[in-house]
Amino acid sequence: MVDNMPRESAKAPHHPRVAVVWSVLSAEIERFAAGTGATLRILDVGGGSGGFAVPLAELGHDVTVVEPSANALASLRQRAADAGVTDRVQAVQADADELPDVAEPGSADLVLCHSVLEMVDYPDTALDALANACAPGGAVSILVANRIAAVLAKALSGQFATALDLLVHVDGVAEGRDTIKRRFETATLTALVGGSGLVTEQVHGVGVVGDLVQAPETATGEALREFELATASRVPFRDMATSIHLLARKPMR
Template structure:
């Protein structure tokens, strides 16, 4: 039931949380991956015996997903659906998923509140959501230390955590705002972690030959404050109440 294979320092924290839930349930799950793209999470989950539906707006990404699933021998357990996260309520039945993945999506949708409510509605009672969002604090610090102080100042002051009109994201979050968003959608946050605490800050020359050390550091720092709060992304693991 558990995805196997080498862990990447960029995704190891999320996989560690997911594996714990998969071990706890110990049965094939119905998984919904909203904005799942080419299947970085979907295909390993399908390879572990779970059935995964991936919703994504990009036909090219879904085509790559289909090829990837076929190459992994799990085409029968992966379903690709083209659509936007904002239209989730029209694409997936209520109470149909045990696990929902929503990674790097709430930053770009039109209405994150509506999307989170739809995510919660697709979960069966007791089901869980894995939510990954861009961290506003990390974005400010990254621009400041790279000398873009004007952009960092604009991002710091913007209510949505945007870095000007050319920003590719509509919003960024901190732990409080992300937690409040999930709670407003009817989910109960059980765990919070920082993803890529230092992985995006270290130059390649420093990292050479230190993948295992970086992996160990990321896992150790991910749930510790204040390191969690300055990671590039924030991971929130939330459950729909059983009753």
């Protein structure tokens, strides 16, 4: 597993919250294109209104967003039109369970599944579908909520009973009070990804302290971004971040 410190991406959006993810994606795109400027086929499962899809299309790549929400797809289309990349963004209304019906096996060079595995009924089935849609040698980018961060956040705000609930619950949720079905930890996520035949190459923490700091973002933006990039791959900081980002590769055979 590569455990390198992510570098700031030159072309990508620079919000501290997503700087680490963009850094990893940008490096993967550069690796794929190897200086040729080749166009990637990108599949964004649960891509919402295109927060990742549209900037990727603006970089010149062909992006298919598979998303169950009609409202999100309408926003996606508008965002793509505003950015002038309608011809590079395809919107498909379906959920992760339906992925085998809407995405050809091996049809994507890069598959994104960001903040979605927390909501699906069966994350192992979803991961199998993501792996199936990925081309041999291609990569899958996964972003999930981290149980450890949720426990810390509750404890630091004095909600110790809820923190303990999150700590011991099998899925890392507060029963009946949570909007998502599960949270992950680095080890359980890596094992789950391995079960779908993908090989984990990089794991980063996203939002090591970004959701905990009290200072206004305008006062902390640059320093926060630098801190997040510096700590994203460092244990134990990585493993206490709000979200876990994992880049896995589909073996060539």
